[in-house]
Amino acid sequence: MNLLLANCYLRQQRAIIFHFLAFPSLFGAGKIYLQWYGTQPQLVITEPQLIKEILNNRDSAYAKEEAKGYMKRLFGDGLSVSEGEKWTKMKKLANHAFHAESLKNMIPTVITSVEAGNARTVETARRQRTAFGSSYVEGRNIFQMFMKLASITATNAYTHRFPGISKIYKTNDEIEKGIRQSILEMIKKREMKVTTREVGSSTGDDFLEILLKAHHDANPSRKISMSMIINESLRLYTPALSILRKVEREARLGKLILPANLLLFIAPLAIHHDPQIWGEDVHLFKPERFSEGVAKATNNSIAAFFPFGMGPRICVGMNFATNEAKIALSMILQRFAFTLSPTYVHSPIQNFTLRPQHGIQVLLHSL
Ligand code: HEM
Numbered sequence: 106m107n108l109l110l111a112n113c114y115l116r117q118q119r120a121i122i123f124h125f126l127a128f129p130s131l132f133g134a135g136k137i138y139l140q141w142y143g144t145q146p147q148l149v150i151t152e153p154q155l156i157k158e159i160l161n162n163r164d165s166a167y168a169k170e171e172a173k174g175y176m177k178r179l180f181g182d183g184l185s186v187s188e189g190e191k192w193t194k195m196k197k198l199a200n201h202a203f204h205a206e207s208l209k210n211m212i213p214t215v216i217t218s219v220e221a222g223n224a225r226t227v228e229t230a231r232r233q234r235t236a237f238g239s240s241y242v243e244g245r246n247i248f249q250m251f252m253k254l255a256s257i258t259a260t261n262a263y264t265h266r267f268p269g270i271s272k273i274y275k276t277n278d279e280i281e282k283g284i285r286q287s288i289l290e291m292i293k294k295r296e297m298k299v300t301t302r303e304v305g306s307s308t309g310d311d312f313l314e315i316l317l318k319a320h321h322d323a324n325p326s327r328k329i330s331m332s333m334i335i336n337e338s339l340r341l342y343t344p345a346l347s348i349l350r351k352v353e354r355e356a357r358l359g360k361l362i363l364p365a366n367l368l369l370f371i372a373p374l375a376i377h378h379d380p381q382i383w384g385e386d387v388h389l390f391k392p393e394r395f396s397e398g399v400a401k402a403t404n405n406s407i408a409a410f411f412p413f414g415m416g417p418r419i420c421v422g423m424n425f426a427t428n429e430a431k432i433a434l435s436m437i438l439q440r441f442a443f444t445l446s447p448t449y450v451h452s453p454i455q456n457f458t459l460r461p462q463h464g465i466q467v468l469l470h471s472l
Pocket residue numbers: 169184185186196199344345348349411412413414415417418419420421422423425426
């Protein structure tokens with residue numbers, strides 16, 4: 106540890122770099138090491154307890170690293186890169202914009218976008234086929250209601266300061282109710298299919314049916330929900346690969362004394378792929394890890410799973426992103442069955458966030 110510390114100070118003179126992870130037995134510090142990012146040394150932290158200490162710190166010992174180059178162009182001087190009073194004000198506004206009530210109001214817009222995407226896909230398929238299943242007609246009706254709802258919502262955005270608005274909102278409510286009803290009916294039909302089908306007699310399981318079956322499984326350890334699938338995807342393919350902080354003033358971190366200006370590189374992916382936390386099957390996609398919630402899956406170690414960060418700078422879009430994914434997935438799965446295309450090449454890369462290098466090709470079948 107002392108050697109590591111020495112390196113922290115040497116860094117200031119831009120002298121030597123030791124890669125501690127490469128020599129864990131020599132230095133006994135396998136979870137903390139120094140790396141160079143271009144000409145910039147960074148202390149990489151992959152120890153949950155220390156990460157918790159850094160990200161939850163509220164006495165300004167650690168700050169966001171100033172955005173440079175393309176990051177600056179991308180983020181400007183917005184919430185994610187600001188500090189102090191400006192950050193407090195912006196965070197308050199953002200939290201308000203994303204609180205539960207506001208999120209509820211965004212749902213029709215999300216639904217409209219997904220439905221428009223679904224409709225475009227169906228239209229493409231229509232050119233290749235002549236016959237449609239009843240689900241298309243049901244979907245078209247829902248889509249028409251969405252369009253009406255979207256137009257009313259857009260109109261409301263301009264008229265909400267004027268009296269008499271409650272009448273318009275009532276119309277809005279009715280359409281929303283109609284949409285919800287139609288979707289619920291579609292789900293019910295699919296659920297009936299799943300629950301009345303005998304085990305083993307299934308023909309051509311699609312993802313929704315697999316999900317529904319898992320959801321209805323009598324064995325609680327085999328029940329799978331959308332949240333479990335989203336959590337396991339975020340664990341295995343953590344989109345935000347790094348969370349950066351700068352040491353504002355000399356700070357004690359565990360047994361280390363960190364010099365001011367040292368850059369800290371927090372690596373959620375390293376934690377999410379640590380076999381000591383997740384077990385030897387860490388690289389397998391197993392949503393059932395989360396069957397009893399995140400706390401149980403992580404043995405109550407809050408910093409063992411943090412795809413959206415933690416502490417005061419936790420992602421403001423967390424609930425929006427997960428709700429959007431759930432809405433989009435459930436709507437797509439009601440309309441289509443899909444399987445992975447044989448042309449798909451698994452190649453996750455870091456391109457700002459972690460993403461599939463060549464996209465994900467799937468074969469869609471209209472239901
Ligand atoms: C799967 C999707 C997403 C992931 C994995 C993600 C991840 C993260 C992470 C790890 C942080 C913390 C950064 C840090 O501590 O330095 C963060 C912050 C932030 N995220 Fe997200 N994010 C997602 C979606 C979104 C969405 C949809 C929005 C906006 C609509 C958003 C807006 C923000 C903002 C504004 C911050 C900065 C908060 C602050 O500094 O106080 N994110 N995000």
